Amino acid sequence: MQQAPDPGDSPPHLLLTEVCVQGSDHEFIEIYNPTDEAVELDNYYVTDAVYNTQGYWLLPAGNPSSGTIGGGTFTDFQARFPAGATIEPGEALTLSLAGSEKFQTVWGAAPDFEIREDGASADAVPNMREVFPGSLQGDETGAWATLTNTAEIVVLYYWNGSSNLVTDIDMFMWGSSTSARVDKTGVTVNGSTYAADTPVASQDQFMLAHDILGSFQRLDPGEGTETETGGNGPLGHNETSENVSGTWNAADGTPGVYEVVELAVTSATLAPQHPQPGEEAVVTAAVTGTAAVTGVSLRYSLDGGAFTDVACTDNGNGTWSGTIPAQAEGVEVAWYVTAAGAGGASAVWPEGGAAEAPSYTVETLVPGYGLAKLLMTKVCTLGTAAEFVEICNPNAFDVPLRNFYVTDAVYYESQAYWNLPAGTPSRATLGGGDFTDFLAKFPDDAVLAAGDTITVSIGGSQSYLSAWGVMPYYELFEDDDYEDSVDDLQEVFPGSINGVTVPTLSNLSDTGTYINGEIVALFFWDGVSDLVTDIDVFLWGEGNSYTVVKTGITIGTSTYAAEAGYPDKFMTEHANGEAYVRLDATEGAQVQTGGNGFEGADETSENLSTTWAVQVVTPVAPPMPEGSGEVSLVVPAQTFLASRGETFRITFTASPGAETVLRIIDLNGRLVRHLYDSRFDGDASIVPDTPSIRVWDGRNETYELARAGMYVVHLQVTDPRTGKRIEKTAPAVVSTRLSN
Numbered sequence: 001m002q003q004a005p006d007p008g009d010s011p012p013h014l015l016l017t018e019v020c021v022q023g024s025d026h027e028f029i030e031i032y033n034p035t036d037e038a039v040e041l042d043n044y045y046v047t048d049a050v051y052n053t054q055g056y057w058l059l060p061a062g063n064p065s066s067g068t069i070g071g072g073t074f075t076d077f078q079a080r081f082p083a084g085a086t087i088e089p090g091e092a093l094t095l096s097l098a099g100s101e102k103f104q105t106v107w108g109a110a111p112d113f114e115i116r117e118d119g120a121s122a123d124a125v126p127n128m129r130e131v132f133p134g135s136l137q138g139d140e141t142g143a144w145a146t147l148t149n150t151a152e153i154v155v156l157y158y159w160n161g162s163s164n165l166v167t168d169i170d171m172f173m174w175g176s177s178t179s180a181r182v183d184k185t186g187v188t189v190n191g192s193t194y195a196a197d198t199p200v201a202s203q204d205q206f207m208l209a210h211d212i213l214g215s216f217q218r219l220d221p222g223e224g225t226e227t228e229t230g231g232n233g234p235l236g237h238n239e240t241s242e243n244v245s246g247t248w249n250a251a252d253g254t255p256g257v258y259e260v261v262e263l264a265v266t267s268a269t270l271a272p273q274h275p276q277p278g279e280e281a282v283v284t285a286a287v288t289g290t291a292a293v294t295g296v297s298l299r300y301s302l303d304g305g306a307f308t309d310v311a312c313t314d315n316g317n318g319t320w321s322g323t324i325p326a327q328a329e330g331v332e333v334a335w336y337v338t339a340a341g342a343g344g345a346s347a348v349w350p351e352g353g354a355a356e357a358p359s360y361t362v363e364t365l366v367p368g369y370g371l372a373k374l375l376m377t378k379v380c381t382l383g384t385a386a387e388f389v390e391i392c393n394p395n396a397f398d399v400p401l402r403n404f405y406v407t408d409a410v411y412y413e414s415q416a417y418w419n420l421p422a423g424t425p426s427r428a429t430l431g432g433g434d435f436t437d438f439l440a441k442f443p444d445d446a447v448l449a450a451g452d453t454i455t456v457s458i459g460g461s462q463s464y465l466s467a468w469g470v471m472p473y474y475e476l477f478e479d480d481d482y483e484d485s486v487d488d489l490q491e492v493f494p495g496s497i498n499g500v501t502v503p504t505l506s507n508l509s510d511t512g513t514y515i516n517g518e519i520v521a522l523f524f525w526d527g528v529s530d531l532v533t534d535i536d537v538f539l540w541g542e543g544n545s546y547t548v549v550k551t552g553i554t555i556g557t558s559t560y561a562a563e564a565g566y567p568d569k570f571m572t573e574h575a576n577g578e579a580y581v582r583l584d585a586t587e588g589a590q591v592q593t594g595g596n597g598f599e600g601a602d603e604t605s606e607n608l609s610t611t612w613a614v615q616v617v618t619p620v621a622p623p624m625p626e627g628s629g630e631v632s633l634v635v636p637a638q639t640f641l642a643s644r645g646e647t648f649r650i651t652f653t654a655s656p657g658a659e660t661v662l663r664i665i666d667l668n669g670r671l672v673r674h675l676y677d678s679r680f681d682g683d684a685s686i687v688p689d690t691p692s693i694r695v696w697d698g699r700n701e702t703y704e705l706a707r708a709g710m711y712v713v714h715l716q717v718t719d720p721r722t723g724k725r726i727e728k729t730a731p732a733v734v735s736t737r738l739s740n
Helices: 056-061 100-107 417-422 459-469
Strands: 015-020 028-032 045-046 078-080 092-096 153-156 165-172 214-219 247-254 264-271 280-289 293-302 308-311 319-324 332-341 345-348 358-359 375-380 388-392 405-406 439-440 453-457 516-523 533-540 578-582 614-618 631-636 650-654 659-665 671-677 692-696 709-720 725-734
Touching: 015 092, 015 165, 045 056, 056 153, 056 358, 056 439, 078 459, 092 100, 153 214, 165 214, 247 264, 247 358, 247 439, 264 332, 280 293, 280 332, 293 319, 308 319, 319 533, 375 516, 388 516, 405 417, 533 578, 631 725, 650 659, 671 692
Parallel strands: none
Antiparallel strands: 015 028, 015 214, 028 092, 045 078, 045 153, 153 165, 214 247, 264 280, 280 319, 293 308, 293 332, 332 345, 332 358, 375 388, 375 578, 388 453, 405 439, 405 516, 516 533, 578 614, 631 650, 650 692, 659 671, 659 709, 709 725
16 A cells, blocks of 8 residues: 655555536545555645635645635535545545435435535545534535536645645646636745746636536546646656646546546537638537547538548647638538547547537628617516516618627626637537527528517427417427427527426526526627627526626627626516516616627616516517418328328317317227327427427227227317317228238
């Protein structure tokens, strides 16, 4: 067994191999022993408490506290492994932040350590030791240690209790926050000085997000291109220099199990994001693993044709780049990346290869195309089915909406819509698709006519119809089994709308530091500019996370202007049947110059408590196609052989808000199969061009094949207000095969 090193010796180089940050009860940190001997953990520490000049590296100075080394406040912790704890060669050990009982419930097994006891009495899982009283965070107030989802750091470090400096063992940083980074260059403690760390601005960023029951996972135990000399880590490693975007990934959680990955392509980016005619596109892929990389290929196809291989160039930092030649206007380009390694190792990105290849259409982008002032005029947040955002065009001209976006996803500076032009859009950088948030783009062909108003349903058109009795103009996502006449908004990245969670807007009474209301932002980005343009913003509540501003944030060569930061918030909650309604189309006392909005307006400066109010509302209804609301039933004029897997397609429409039932009955009127009931399946379509669809497989309610013969398709549509009922029937014939 490797004993605790003498002062000045290099401690065994353990690794952080898995970090889970989503779901307070789920959170854990995994450490791994890649050495060939057992290692004593007595003098190993773990922390997430790094904030500018406050950090773990000051521990040897003495008198540790939350003010000097961090931990014990703001859900941060400083923890030391239990006395006598060891980690065997090749072993992976887990540390639960929420406690062993919660960990067991989520992951189905006990952790190896817990920050502190979460049960009524002590169990067999050892608790971590405090570094100073209260350093573990968590007391009778319930403020337990947690990891921030969007941006933070976990550091594994070593101190023998007598040396002047600590030793960085391993660290993992995620997100773009610069405050949760380590740079102790030149800091002197007790007469000794730390070596140079990588400057924060030059440290690699890991920008992926993981799902619930997922985690961040180390792919490369060799730590990629990490500098191995002149640093503050074991044998002089510089732990702040690791290319974490290439050596870590997001995947399904596997606490306590670490498997070495031979080869993986962890990410691939396209630059520019929207190639124009005559413009080359460069794909840069991060490749990692234990196998030596022998080659990386970029594969691209034009307009659905065969894929062409392009050999990628090694950039020397764990990434490889290949170029897609310039193409003409209108060409659709699909692409993906493959990697080959020693011993036959191979990898592909995305995971599905050609079948899941991302694509783009070459088109001329005009900076500022379509930029115009629009107004949000209603926002409904109460009643999941009823939620909507209303947008008005106050101009005397039509406005194309292809470059307009809408979102409620703002979580501090590091996860917000204004990061969109930075490239590589994801849940971690922009938000959306989790925590009931969304980030959506209007369809390319969408136009808002002069003086017109549109509605966007948050929960989908069928839900909206059930709540308001009319259809919306747009829906965030399709909430029915089949497409209807309402256009869906577009995802900004996969899962940005209806991802891990279904999108909803938070009510003002949803108490909590980070909820307590929400924000909706309508913004513009032309695909080429360094910055987005705020079009309109409405905020209700005063939560810390969504009232942040983008003052001074730089993207490319441009910097966002200073913002007022919502000095006059809207703090009145609306009831069912009501909404937040704009009273003042001039936006009141809003500052109209020097900001980040249309023509320099500062959309964060509007006096919302005066320019908005709570009112009973009737949402505007879009014009419906001819014949909408008429009851119809259509079946094919043919028999079908259910015993051979054939099916019978039925289409139907109903009147708005009607109770609709579709079933199969026999010639004696006995029920054979229920196919549709609007009480459980949502309202039926009212548009003839996009009817509701159900398919009968020839089976009865117990899923047995019905006998051959004639059956009746029976549609019943009832107006719940008047009781008026309309019934329509059609034949369905199940045939039998008499010979082969």
